[in-house]
Amino acid sequence: MREAPHDDILLQLRELEIDPDRPLIISDADEVLLKFMARLEHYLQTKGLWIDLTRFAISGNIKSIETNEPVEVPNMIDDFFATQTLHIEAAPGAAQAINQLSEQAQIIILTNLPASEKQLRIDNLASHGIDFPVVIGSGLKGPAVAWLAQNMQAPVFFLDDIPHNIDSVAEHAPDVHRIHFIADPRLAKLIGPAKGASQRIDVWEEAYEWISDKINAHVGR
Numbered sequence: 001m002r003e004a005p006h007d008d009i010l011l012q013l014r015e016l017e018i019d020p021d022r023p024l025i026i027s028d029a030d031e032v033l034l035k036f037m038a039r040l041e042h043y044l045q046t047k048g049l050w051i052d053l054t055r056f057a058i059s060g061n062i063k064s065i066e067t068n069e070p071v072e073v074p075n076m077i078d079d080f081f082a083t084q085t086l087h088i089e090a091a092p093g094a095a096q097a098i099n100q101l102s103e104q105a106q107i108i109i110l111t112n113l114p115a116s117e118k119q120l121r122i123d124n125l126a127s128h129g130i131d132f133p134v135v136i137g138s139g140l141k142g143p144a145v146a147w148l149a150q151n152m153q154a155p156v157f158f159l160d161d162i163p164h165n166i167d168s169v170a171e172h173a174p175d176v177h178r179i180h181f182i183a184d185p186r187l188a189k190l191i192g193p194a195k196g197a198s199q200r201i202d203v204w205e206e207a208y209e210w211i212s213d214k215i216n217a218h219v220g221r
Contacts, residue, residue: 003172005144008115009137013147016108016133023105023154023215025098026145028181029121030111031161032091033098033130037184039088043080049073056190081113085120090128091183093204098130100208104215105157107132108148110141142168149173155218157211161187163194170196177214179207 005013018024030036037053044050044062049071052061064071098107109132113121118136125134137144141160146169149156158169159179166180180197182188193200201207 097204140168142172146172166194167196
C-alpha cells in the first residue's frame with residue numbers, strides 16, 4: 001500500500017488544482033530556487049560562527065570563528081528560518097527559468113521548513129518573481145510527490161538538493177523525472193548524483209533545456 005503524505009501536507013495538497021493533462025513541475029526551494037547556504041553563512045557570522053563546507057552536512061560543521069572548534073547551536077535551524085526566510089536571495093537563473101517553464105507546465109513548490117514560516121517563504125519567493133503555490137512540510141517528499149503524480153497523464157518533474165528526497169521520490173513515484181539540483185557550486189562539488197536521480201543538473205539554464213525537451217517530446221508524440 002502506498003504511504004500517504006502526513007496530514008498537514010495532505011491538507012495543503014488537496015487545496016491545489018491540478019490539471020492531469022498539463023505537465024507538472026514540483027520544485028524544492030532551498031538550494032534549488034533559493035541560495036540557502038549563502039544566507040545561512042551570513043546568519044552564522046552574526047553569531048560568531050562559520051560553517052565548514054568540506055562535507056555535505058550542517059550538523060557537526062558549525063564552528064566558532066574565535067576558536068575554530070565545532071559548536072552545537074540548539075534550535076539554530078528554527079531560528080534561522082524565523083529570522084532569515086524573508087531575506088534569502090534567489091539562485092542564479094531560477095526565476096527566469098521557472099517562469100519560462102510555467103508557460104509549458106504547472107509549478108508547485110514543495111519545501112521543508114516550519115509551518116509558522118510558510119507565509120514568509122511565499123513572500124520571499126514572490127519578491128524574486130517566483131509566485132507559485134507553496135506546500136510546506138517536513139521529512140521525505142516521496143509520498144507527497146506520489147500523491148500529486150497519481151492521476152497525471154502528462155510528465156511530472158521533481159527537483160531537490162537532498163539525495164534522500166530524490167531517492168524517496170524514486171521509490172514512491174518512479175515515473176516522475178527526478179533532477180538532483182544543488183545551486184551552490186561549493187556544495188555541488190561535495191556530492192555526486194543521488195542514486196535515484198534521473199539527471200544531475202546544477203544550473204538553471206540547463207535544467208530548463210532538459211525539462212523543456214522532455215515536455216516537447218511528450219507533446220510531439
